[in-house]
Amino acid sequence: MSFDCSDYKQYKRLHLSGEVDLHNSPDVRRCLLDILNRKKSVIVDFSDLTYIDSSGMATLVEGLNIANKMNLTLTIVGAKDAPLQVLQLTRLNQVFHIVESLEDIEE
Amino acid sequence: MLAQIERLGATTITRFEDLGRMGIFLSRVFSSIFSRPFGFRDLLKQIAFIGASSMPIILLSGLFTGMVLALQFYAVMVDFGAVELMGAAVSKSLVQELGPVMTALMVIARVGSATCAEIAIMRNEQQFDALTCMAISPYRFIMVPRLLAAIISLPILTSIYNLIGIFGGYLVGVYLKGLSGMAYMQTIENSITWSDLKMTFIKSIIFAVILIWIAMAKGFFVHLEKGVSGAEAVGKVTTKAVVASAITMLFADYIVSSFLI
Amino acid sequence: MSDSQALIKVNNLSSAYGERKVLFDIDLEVKQGEILVVMGGSGSGKSTLLRNMLGLMMPSQGEILFNGKDICKVNQAELAKLRQSMGVAFQGGALLSSLSVGDNIKLPLRQHTDLDEKTISIMARLKLELMNLAEYEDLMPSELSGGMLKRAGLARAVIMDPKILFFDEPSAGLDPVTSVELDQLILDLREAMNMTIIVVTHELESAFKIADRIAVLFDGKLVTIGSVEHIKACSDERVVNLINRKPRINPLDADKYLSRLTKGS
Numbered sequence: 001m002s003f004d005c006s007d008y009k010q011y012k013r014l015h016l017s018g019e020v021d022l023h024n025s026p027d028v029r030r031c032l033l034d035i036l037n038r039k040k041s042v043i044v045d046f047s048d049l050t051y052i053d054s055s056g057m058a059t060l061v062e063g064l065n066i067a068n069k070m071n072l073t074l075t076i077v078g079a080k081d082a083p084l085q086v087l088q089l090t091r092l093n094q095v096f097h098i099v100e101s102l103e104d105i106e107e
Numbered sequence: 108m109l110a111q112i113e114r115l116g117a118t119t120i121t122r123f124e125d126l127g128r129m130g131i132f133l134s135r136v137f138s139s140i141f142s143r144p145f146g147f148r149d150l151l152k153q154i155a156f157i158g159a160s161s162m163p164i165i166l167l168s169g170l171f172t173g174m175v176l177a178l179q180f181y182a183v184m185v186d187f188g189a190v191e192l193m194g195a196a197v198s199k200s201l202v203q204e205l206g207p208v209m210t211a212l213m214v215i216a217r218v219g220s221a222t223c224a225e226i227a228i229m230r231n232e233q234q235f236d237a238l239t240c241m242a243i244s245p246y247r248f249i250m251v252p253r254l255l256a257a258i259i260s261l262p263i264l265t266s267i268y269n270l271i272g273i274f275g276g277y278l279v280g281v282y283l284k285g286l287s288g289m290a291y292m293q294t295i296e297n298s299i300t301w302s303d304l305k306m307t308f309i310k311s312i313i314f315a316v317i318l319i320w321i322a323m324a325k326g327f328f329v330h331l332e333k334g335v336s337g338a339e340a341v342g343k344v345t346t347k348a349v350v351a352s353a354i355t356m357l358f359a360d361y362i363v364s365s366f367l368i
Numbered sequence: 369m370s371d372s373q374a375l376i377k378v379n380n381l382s383s384a385y386g387e388r389k390v391l392f393d394i395d396l397e398v399k400q401g402e403i404l405v406v407m408g409g410s411g412s413g414k415s416t417l418l419r420n421m422l423g424l425m426m427p428s429q430g431e432i433l434f435n436g437k438d439i440c441k442v443n444q445a446e447l448a449k450l451r452q453s454m455g456v457a458f459q460g461g462a463l464l465s466s467l468s469v470g471d472n473i474k475l476p477l478r479q480h481t482d483l484d485e486k487t488i489s490i491m492a493r494l495k496l497e498l499m500n501l502a503e504y505e506d507l508m509p510s511e512l513s514g515g516m517l518k519r520a521g522l523a524r525a526v527i528m529d530p531k532i533l534f535f536d537e538p539s540a541g542l543d544p545v546t547s548v549e550l551d552q553l554i555l556d557l558r559e560a561m562n563m564t565i566i567v568v569t570h571e572l573e574s575a576f577k578i579a580d581r582i583a584v585l586f587d588g589k590l591v592t593i594g595s596v597e598h599i600k601a602c603s604d605e606r607v608v609n610l611i612n613r614k615p616r617i618n619p620l621d622a623d624k625y626l627s628r629l630t631k632g633s
Contacts, residue, residue, distance in 0.1 A: 144479065152466075225465075228465070229464075229465065232460055232462055232465075233458045233459070233460065233462040234462050234463070234464055234465070236419075236422075236424055236456075236458065236462065237456065237458055237462035237463075237464075237521075238464075239423075239424060239451075240422055240423075240424070240451060240454065240456040241451065241452075241456075241475065241476050241479070242447075242448040242449075242451040242452055242479075242480065243475070243476075243479050
């Protein structure tokens with residue numbers, strides 16, 4: 001798993017690649033919380049994500065909760081295959097704002 | 108005739124298997140004491156259960172035992188003109204013998220039975236299988252806190268029993284029989300030695316291990332009881348545990364006393 | 369749906385309780401990503417087979433391979449590691465009586481991971497929501513019904529998103545509605561998490577609905593193993609009786625029957 005953090009318009013884009021699981025989700029968490037602490041809205045890019053487990057999901061849920069409290073946004077982009085199925089199984093697809101691609105994100 | 112011998116042989120083998128199992132059980136519990144992670148919260152919970160909530164029964168039984176001891180000794184000593192030695196007699200009997208033994212018996216009755224039943228029920232409900240399948244050692248997670256809590260609590264409870272027993276003797280001796288309070292306390296000071304205190308401490312530790320070990324082991328192996336299952340089996344092993352720990356404890360009492368007196 | 373690598377292989381397995389032999393020469397395979405149902409009546413040995421596969425008892429003969437490694441021969445550390453990628457849902461839930469439902473579910477995470485408590489809390493609640501147990505998080509096991517205990521046990525079994533899930537009698541004691549929901553949940557878990565699931569049951573409807581393959585046990589022997597169609601088409605008398613739920617009929621000897629009824633008079 002690797003992730004990088006870059007700017008996209010006024011957002012920070014957290015790009016996840018590979019598999020997020022119990023071992024590396026704390027790193028993702030640290031990065032996500034850091035971004036939110038700097039008062040930036042987040043785009044979580046799932047396009048290269050092949051697998052995400054409950055610890056990864058829990059991290060994103062925590063992030064969304066904090067974002068809402070700080071009047072920031074957390075958007076998921078490019079969810080497909082297994083990660084999308086997990087979002088559907090947990091019904092989090094009705095909780096997160098999910099878009100197909102970066103272009104679909106409003107200013 | 109042959110059938111009777113066969114049955115005797117079978118029973119003997121079963122007894123040895125039982126002892127062997129219990130021995131292996133104890134060694135596994137001991138070797139798990141230093142395994143990580145250590146359950147501090149569980150240890151505290153168990154100390155609260157074994158130690159703190161045994162206090163009422165210890166205080167009451169200690170008080171009454173001390174009072175009865177004083178009455179008994181007075182009845183005998185008054186003929187020998189030795190009543191001033193009452194304090195020494197009461198305290199010596201308590202510290203060397205009655206304190207550790209009675210405390211252990213009270214704890215067996217309360218904690219031994221409850222612990223055995225609790226663990227037997229856990230076995231019946233497959234909770235130990237669940238722990239094993241979660242790669243959590245039942246010995247470290249369930250047994251060690253109880254063992255350590257017993258070892259920590261019993262010396263404290265025994266000391267409290269001794270003290271309140273001495274106080275009970277004081278009440279009877281001074282307020283009922285008119286002895287001098289000062290004399291009572293003085294003879295205690297003169298007669299109780301370090302080796303008496305050592306004995307009370309060593310006995311309480313040994314009794315603690317015996318009672319908690321037997322209670323836990325009998326409960327743990329409830330599924331191997333022949334002919335019974337479910338609630339009936341829980342009742343059967345609990346009774347066995349109480350009886351076995353009481354008898355083993357009294358036997359250990361004799362052995363320790365013969366070495367230390 | 370599943371690639372046909374064998375995740376678990378059972379070779380020549382025989383098992384006994386002391387002198388009493390319970391399993392005879394069982395050979396079976398569990399493929400990656402499949403749902404295998406082990407079926408049989410009471411006394412067929414299916415619980416014993418499960419206990420052997422979980423490493424809760426040693427076989428008298430044979431081997432049980434997980435990814436090529438024999439669990440009867442690996443050391444404690446390897447076994448512990450393997451167990452963390454397995455989840456087991458026991459028949460009555462097997463929750464620890466001294467912990468709340470929530471703490472029970474969080475237990476594997478607290479013992480085996482360094483995850484932050486906030487993450488653990490949300491993970492537990494995700495699983496509770498999945499099982500419709502959200503309001504019961506702070507209750508003690510003694511306050512739950514049988515069905516709820518089962519679901520809580522399942523939540524704990526899947527809390528670490530295991531690769532392999534074992535489920536002992538999921539439907540026993542459940543009402544039909546909950547049973548149907550549970551069946552669907554098992555299918556969803558396999559789809560979304562790519563779990564390999566082994567279910568031990570005697571419930572036919574559930575088995576036919578969820579199984580990729582069914583293994584039928586009878587008196588400790590593996591009678592047949594195959595897809596649902598294969599089982600339904602099987603001509604073996606024992607399988608046919610199992611499917612048609614025919615009670616075993618002992619042929620009647622009229623004279624002996626009369627003498628049994630009137631014995632002693």
